[in-house]
Amino acid sequence: MASRIHHHVIDxxxxxxxxxxxxxxxxxxxxxxxxxxxxxxxxxxFALILMNNIVWTLYGLHRGDTPITISSILxxxxxxxxxxxxxx
Numbered sequence: 001m002a003s004r005i006h007h008h009v010i011d012x013x014x015x016x017x018x019x020x021x022x023x024x025x026x027x028x029x030x031x032x033x034x035x036x037x038x039x040x041x042x043x044x045x046f047a048l049i050l051m052n053n054i055v056w057t058l059y060g061l062h063r064g065d066t067p068i069t070i071s072s073i074l075x076x077x078x079x080x081x082x083x084x085x086x087x088x
Contacts, residue, residue: 022070022074025049026078028082057076
């Protein structure tokens with residue numbers, strides 16, 4: 001089932017939100033890599049976020065909803081990276 005493209009302001013805002021929301025964890029990755037410290041990162045939090053992103057990715061794929069799928073994949077990559085950094 002393909003998603004329908006709407007041209008309402010709220011639909012455009014939702015698309016924009018999915019882009020910015022999916023990039024929210026990337027500054028934390030940059031900071032963690034640049035400082036070499038993962039102090040303060042909670043593995044449990046990032047594991048839960050990763051599981052949540054996996055479910056949203058599957059849902060987005062099932063519904064044919066590209067914005068949900070893309071934002072969930074980007075968030076999943078970020079949360080998976082931070083989980084890995086927290087565990088190392």
